Amino acid sequence: MKRRTALIAPLTGALLLAGCSGMTSQAQVAQLPRTDQSLDIWQRKAPNTPSDMIGQELVAAFTAKTGIKAELTSLSQDFELKLQQRAVQRNLPDIVINDTAQLGTMQTQGLLREIDRDEIEGASDLHERAWDGATGYDGRTYGVPMTAHTVALFNRRDWREKLGIAVPESWDDLVDMWTAYTTEDPDGTGKQVAGIAIAGTTKRGYVSWNTSSFFWSGGGEYVEETKGGLRSAIADDGSIQALTWIRDLACDSAVIQPGASSQDTGGSKDTFLAGRAGSFLVAPYELPIIRETLGDAFEVLTPPPGPTGLTTLAEGNNLYLMAGSDSNEAQQAFAEFVISPEGQAIGMAGDRDGNLVRLPVNTTVDMMDTRTDREWEHFQEIYDRYGRYVPAVPNWNPFLQGSATTINALISDCSLDVGAEAEKLHASFTAALEEQGALA
Amino acid sequence: MSTVLDDRAPTGAARTEVDAPVPPRRRRRSARSGRWITPWLFLAPALILFVYFKFIPMGQAVVMSFLDVRPYLGNTAVGWDNYRTLLTDGEFFRAAGHTVVIAVAQISGAMVLGFALALLLEGQARRIWFVRSAAFLPVVVPTAVIAEVWRIIYHPTSDGLANSILGLFLIEPSAWINSPDTSMLSVILVGIWRDAPYNMIIIIAGLVGVDRSLYESASLDGAGIIGRIRHVTLPALRPVLAILFTLAAIRAMRIFTEVFLLTNGGPNGSTEVLMTLIYRLGFEQIELGVAAAGSVILLLATIVLTLAVRLVSRRIQS
Numbered sequence: 001m002k003r004r005t006a007l008i009a010p011l012t013g014a015l016l017l018a019g020c021s022g023m024t025s026q027a028q029v030a031q032l033p034r035t036d037q038s039l040d041i042w043q044r045k046a047p048n049t050p051s052d053m054i055g056q057e058l059v060a061a062f063t064a065k066t067g068i069k070a071e072l073t074s075l076s077q078d079f080e081l082k083l084q085q086r087a088v089q090r091n092l093p094d095i096v097i098n099d100t101a102q103l104g105t106m107q108t109q110g111l112l113r114e115i116d117r118d119e120i121e122g123a124s125d126l127h128e129r130a131w132d133g134a135t136g137y138d139g140r141t142y143g144v145p146m147t148a149h150t151v152a153l154f155n156r157r158d159w160r161e162k163l164g165i166a167v168p169e170s171w172d173d174l175v176d177m178w179t180a181y182t183t184e185d186p187d188g189t190g191k192q193v194a195g196i197a198i199a200g201t202t203k204r205g206y207v208s209w210n211t212s213s214f215f216w217s218g219g220g221e222y223v224e225e226t227k228g229g230l231r232s233a234i235a236d237d238g239s240i241q242a243l244t245w246i247r248d249l250a251c252d253s254a255v256i257q258p259g260a261s262s263q264d265t266g267g268s269k270d271t272f273l274a275g276r277a278g279s280f281l282v283a284p285y286e287l288p289i290i291r292e293t294l295g296d297a298f299e300v301l302t303p304p305p306g307p308t309g310l311t312t313l314a315e316g317n318n319l320y321l322m323a324g325s326d327s328n329e330a331q332q333a334f335a336e337f338v339i340s341p342e343g344q345a346i347g348m349a350g351d352r353d354g355n356l357v358r359l360p361v362n363t364t365v366d367m368m369d370t371r372t373d374r375e376w377e378h379f380q381e382i383y384d385r386y387g388r389y390v391p392a393v394p395n396w397n398p399f400l401q402g403s404a405t406t407i408n409a410l411i412s413d414c415s416l417d418v419g420a421e422a423e424k425l426h427a428s429f430t431a432a433l434e435e436q437g438a439l440a
Numbered sequence: 441m442s443t444v445l446d447d448r449a450p451t452g453a454a455r456t457e458v459d460a461p462v463p464p465r466r467r468r469r470s471a472r473s474g475r476w477i478t479p480w481l482f483l484a485p486a487l488i489l490f491v492y493f494k495f496i497p498m499g500q501a502v503v504m505s506f507l508d509v510r511p512y513l514g515n516t517a518v519g520w521d522n523y524r525t526l527l528t529d530g531e532f533f534r535a536a537g538h539t540v541v542i543a544v545a546q547i548s549g550a551m552v553l554g555f556a557l558a559l560l561l562e563g564q565a566r567r568i569w570f571v572r573s574a575a576f577l578p579v580v581v582p583t584a585v586i587a588e589v590w591r592i593i594y595h596p597t598s599d600g601l602a603n604s605i606l607g608l609f610l611i612e613p614s615a616w617i618n619s620p621d622t623s624m625l626s627v628i629l630v631g632i633w634r635d636a637p638y639n640m641i642i643i644i645a646g647l648v649g650v651d652r653s654l655y656e657s658a659s660l661d662g663a664g665i666i667g668r669i670r671h672v673t674l675p676a677l678r679p680v681l682a683i684l685f686t687l688a689a690i691r692a693m694r695i696f697t698e699v700f701l702l703t704n705g706g707p708n709g710s711t712e713v714l715m716t717l718i719y720r721l722g723f724e725q726i727e728l729g730v731a732a733a734g735s736v737i738l739l740l741a742t743i744v745l746t747l748a749v750r751l752v753s754r755r756i757q758s
Contacts, residue, residue, distance in 0.1 A: 081723045087511040105726060110512035192597060203704050204724070258596040261618050261707045323512055401724060405709065412707030413620045 014084035029326050031415055038326035039070035039334055042083070043097035043356075046076040050354020055097075058346045058356065062337045069332045078103075078278045081173055087111060092322040094331050097146065097356075100133035100316050104395040107142045108436075113321040113331075115141040121336045122362070129387075130361040134318045137394040137438065143318030144335040147347065149358035150312045150387040151213055152379055154272065154280045157299040159186035167306045171218075171245070178255035181278035195255025197268040197277035202408045205400035211246050211407060212313045213281065216388065217306030218242030222399055223391050223429065229440035230393065234403070235422040238308070244418045245306075246407060251414035255260055261412040283315070284379040288353035291373065314387030316361070342363050359383055395438040402428045444474075498739065504732035515729075523734035532734065534709065535717040542628055542699075542713060543692030549632035551684065554639025561640065562647050566586035572644075582599075590630050591617070598645035617703050620710035627711050630698055632705045635691075639684055646680035647673070687750055693742050714738050 016332050031037075041059060043145030045051040052074040059072040075082060079098070083106075086092050106112050115134070117123045125142075130145035160167075160177065163184055166176040178195020180186070188191060199206040210336060219238030221228045233239060250256045257268070257277050265282075272280035273293045280286075281303065290298060303310060319338055321331040337343045344365045351373050360367050367376055390396055406425045410416055433439040480487075505522050507515040526532050561572045578586065593601040603613035616626045640690035663671060667681045674681075696715035699705065705712035705720065715733065722731030 033743055078723070080726070084511070084723065084726070084728070090511065092512075109510055202706050258615075259618050260614065262591070262703055397725060401720075405706075408619075408706050409708030412615075412618055416708070 007034055010235075013155075026424060029324050031328055032323065032326045034329050037068060037330035039068065039095055039327060039330050041070055041072045041095040041097070041334070042093040043072065043074050044076055044079045044099070045074040045356075047074045049074070050349075050352065051356060052354070054347065054349045054352070054354045054356050058338065061342070061346055062334055064344075065337065066330075066333050068333060070330075070334065077145060078428075083111075083341075085223075090238055090324060092324050093324055094325040094327055094434045096320040096322055097317055099401070100143070100145075100318055101390050101396050103134065103136060103142055103318065103320075104393060105397045106320060107136050108395045111323055112142045113323055113325075115144060116320065117141055119330065120144060122339050123304075125364050126339060126361045127363055130316065133314070133316050133389050135392065137392050137436075143320045144316050144339060145361045146319050147357040147359065148314065148316035148337050148361055148383060148387075149283045149285065149379060150314045150383040151281050151283050151303075152312070152382055153301040153303045154282060154286070155226050155299050155301050156181075156186070156278045156294075156297060158297040159278050160299075162186055162188075167301060171306050174304050175249075175253050178249075178278065179253050183328060186278065187275055191276075193275065194257035194271070194277040195253070196249070196279040196281070197257050197263075197271040198249075198260050198281075199263055199265045199268040200256070200260035200408060201264050202260055202401070202404045203264055203399075205404040207261075207407045207411070208400050208404035209313070210265075210281065212305065212390070213311065214246055214306065215239070215242045216311035216313075217303070217308060218245050219306070219308040222403065223393060223425065226236065226440040230391075230433050230438045231440045232426050232433060234429050235419075235426035240419055240422050241307070243407070243410065247410040247414070247418055250411035256411065257282055261408055284358050284376060285355060287375055287379075288351060288355070291351075292353065300378055302378070302386075310386045311388050312382055312386045314383060314389050316358075317356070345370055393433070394438055398432040399429060402432070424430075453483060490543070499733050501524060501732045501739075504729055505736045507729050509728035509732070518729065522729045522756055523737075525730050526733050526737070531712070531717060532714075535705075535712045535714050537626070538711060539695065539713045541624065542631065542695055543689065545628045546631035546635065546695075547685065547688045549628065550635035550688065551681075552637055553632060553636035555643055557636060557640040558643035558647060559673075562644055572641075576637045576641060578634045578636075579641075583634070583697040586630065586634055587698050590626075591702060594626055607609055618707060619709075620708045623703050623707060623711045627702055630702065631692075632697070633687065634698075639688075642680060642684055643677060646677045650676040676755075678756065682749070682756075683755070686746060686749045689745050690742055693738065693745065 043051075045055065052072075054074050055074060062068070063070055073093070080102075082198030083092070083096065087109065096106075098106075098277045103112075112241045117131070126145060126146070130148050131141065134141050134143035134145050135146065136142050154302050159181060163180050163186055165177050165180060166173070168177050175195075181193055181195045187190075201207060217239060219240055220234065221233035224233040224236075250260065257263070257271050260268070263271070268277075268280065269282070269286060271277045273290065280290075287300075303312065319335045321328075321335065325331055338347065339349050339362055341362060341364055344357050344360045344362050347355065348360060348367060348370055349355040349357075359376075367380070390400075393399060402425055406421050410418060410421060430439065504515075506517060506519060508518045508521075509515050557575060561568055561575065585640050595601065595603070596613065596615045597603065598607060598613040600613070600616075602616060606613060614622050617623050650673060655668055658668045658672050667713045694715050695713055696719070699711055699713050699716050699720065705716040716737075718731045718734040718738070721727045721734060729742075
C-alpha cells in the first residue's frame with residue numbers, strides 16, 4: 001500500500017506542476033520606450049551560409065540607420081519546431097522572416113500581429129500582388145512582403161543542343177527531351193542520367209511544392225471557391241489528369257532521377273549540379289550557384305504550357321511581426337527599412353549567391369540597377385504573367401502535407417490507382433476544410 | 441553549505457562525499473529520526489533532475505493530451521477528443537503495426553547476429569581485440585551519420601553500392617528505401633547492422649562468466665557444438681539476454697532517427713512508425729494535443745512492455 005502511494009504521489013505532483021506551468025492565455029504586452037527597444041529576428045536559412053551573411057548585412061545597415069539594436073538568427077533545421085518551443089515559453093522572436101505559405105499556420109495559432117497597411121511607411125509602393133501573399137483567409141493582412149519569386153525550368157543547354165533538340169514548346173516536347181536525355185547519353189560518358197531532378201520527399205511537403213506548377217498547368221486544382229466557401233477539387237477530372245501526368249514521369253517515361261521519392265531539395269539540386277539530371281524546376285535563388293557551377297552550359301526556360309496553359313507557383317517571404325513583442329515600434333521600423341529601396345537593394349545582393357530579395361516587391365526599385373545576369377528579368381516576366389500563390393485557406397499546411405504524401409506514394413508505387421488515391425486525398429481535404437471552418 | 445563524510449554508511453563503497461543541508465551537530469542529536477532521510481539525500485540530485493527534466497514534462501504531456509494546445513491563444517480542454525482523433529484514424533494502428541514489425545525483426549536479427557559475432561570474437565588474442573573494435577564501430581557512430589551512409593549504400597541505380605553487391609549474384613537492382621515493397625526491409629537491415637555489435641559486446645562480457653568446466657563435461661557427455669550452445673551457453677547467458685531484450689524492446693518502440701532520415705515514414709507511409717507519426721502530427725501539422733495523446737499511449741505501451749519482459753524473464757529464471 002505504502003509503495004503504491006509512493007508511486008502515485010510524484011505522478012500527481014508532476015501533473016499539478018505541469019498544469020500550472022506555461023498554460024495561460026496571451027496577455028497584453030507593455031511596450032518599452034522607443035530608445036530601449038531592440039529586435040530578435042529569425043530567418044529560415046542555414047547558419048553561416050551566404051544567405052545568413054546577407055541577412056547580417058541587412059540587419060547591420062538597419063541598426064546603423066535607425067540606432068535600433070537587432071540580432072539576426074538564421075535557422076533552417078526544425079525551424080517550425082523551434083518556433084513552437086518559443087511560443088510555449090511565450091517568448092517569440094520579434095520578427096520572423098519566413099515563406100508566404102506559412103502565414104496561415106502561424107496566424108491560426110495567434111502568433112502574428114495584424115498589419116495596418118496605412119501605418120507602414122512605403123506600403124503603397126509595393127506590388128499589390130505581393131500583398132496577396134501576406135493576406136490571410138479572412139482578407140486581413142498578417143505580414144509585410146519582402147520578396148517574391150516564381151519557378152522556371154533550368155535546363156542543360158549543352159545536352160539539348162548536342163542531341164539536336166529544339167526548345168520544347170509543349171508537354172510532349174518536354175517529355176521527349178527528357179526521354180532523350182535518359183536514352184541518348186547526352187554527356188558522352190555512357191553513364192545513365194535522368195531527365196529531370198525532382199525533390200520527391202514528403203518532408204515539409206516538398207514533392208507537392210515541387211510539382212504544383214505542373215499540377216496547375218495540367219488542369220489540376222487543390223480547392224475551388226464556391227459561394228458558401230471552399231470545396232476540395234483534388235478528385236476532379238482535371239486534377240486526376242494532372243496527377244497522372246506527374247506520376248507517369250516516374251512510372252511511364254521514367255525520366256525522374258532514381259531515388260527521387262526520398263530526396264529533398266538539397267539532394268535534387270546536387271543531382272542537377274553534378275550532371276546527373278538534365279532539368280530542374282526551381283526558383284531564381286539558385287541562379288547564382290547554378291551559374292557558378294555550370295557556367296553557360298545551362299539555360300533558363302519558361303516551362304512549356306500544359307493542357308490548360310501555364311501557371312507557375314508564385315511564392316515569397318514575408319516579414320512577420322510576431323505577437324507578444326515589447327518593441328512594436330522597432331518591429332515596424334524594420335519592416336519599413338526592408339521594403340525601402342535601400343533595404344531591397346541590400347537584400348538583392350547584386351548577382352551574389354544567398355540573395356534574400358529575389359524579385360523586389362517595391363515598384364520603385366529596378367533590379368537591373370544592381371544585377372547583371374539578365375535571367376533575373378526572365379523570372380520577373382514569368383512571375384508577372386504566370387505566377388500564382390497557393391490558395392488562401394485558413395491553414396495551408398494539411399493540404400500541402402496531404403498532397404505531398406499522395407504524390408510521393410504515386411511516384412514510388414506505380415501499381416497505385418491515381419483515381420482511388422485522389423479520392424482518399426479528397427476525403428482528407430474535405431475534412432481539413434471542415435475543421436478549418438472553410439467548407440462550402 | 442558544508443561538506444561532510446557520512447560516517448554511518450556501512451561499507452567503504454558507500455562512503456561518499458555528499459552535500460548535507462543539515463548541520464552536523466543537529467543531525468547527531470536527531471540521528472535516529474534523521475536516518476530515513478539519508479538515502480533520499482543521496483538520491484536528491486538525481487531526483488531533482490529527473491523531476492524537472494522528465495516527470496514534469498511527462499505530466500505536461502498527459503495534461504496536453506486532453507487540450508487543444510494553442511500556446512498563444514490559450515488552450516481549451518477537449519476531453520478525450522485527441523485520443524478519439526488518434527484512435528479512429530487508421531494511421532495510428534498502421535504505424536503501431538510497423539513499429540512492432542521493425543521491433544521484432546530488428547531485435548531478433550540483431551540478437552542472432554550479435555550472438556554469432558560474440559562466439560566468433562570471444563577471447564584475449566590481440567588480433568581479436570582489433571577485429572572486435574572494428575565490429576563495434578557502428579555503435580559509436582551517430583545515427584544521423586549512419587543514415588546518411590546507408591542512403592548512399594542504398595542508391596537505387598545499378599551502380600549503387602548495395603545494388604552492385606546484388607549484381608555479383610546476378611540479382612536485379614533493388615529500389616531499397618525508395619519502394620514501398622523494400623523500404624521496411626531496408627530500415628530493418630540498418631537497425632540490425634547498428635545493434636548487433638552492441639549485443640555482441642554485452643554477450644562477450646556474459647560469456648566470460650560461463651564456467652569452462654561445464655563445456656568440458658558437456659563434451660565428455662557427447663554434446664556437439666550446437667548441443668553445448670543450447671544446453672550450456674544459452675542458459676548461462678539468460679540474465680544477460682533478459683536485459684538485452686528489455687533494452688532492445690524499449691529502444692525499438694521509440695525508433696525514430698534512422699526512419700526519419702532514411703525514409704521519413706515513406707514511401708506511401710510504408711515505414712511510418714509511432715515516433716515519426718507523432719513528430720509529423722506535432723511539428724509538421726502543429727497538432728500538439730493529438731501528438732501528446734500519441735506520446736502518452738506510447739509511454740503506457742513502453743511501461744507495459746517493460747513490466748511484461750521483466751515478469752517473463754523473472755519467471756524463467758525462477
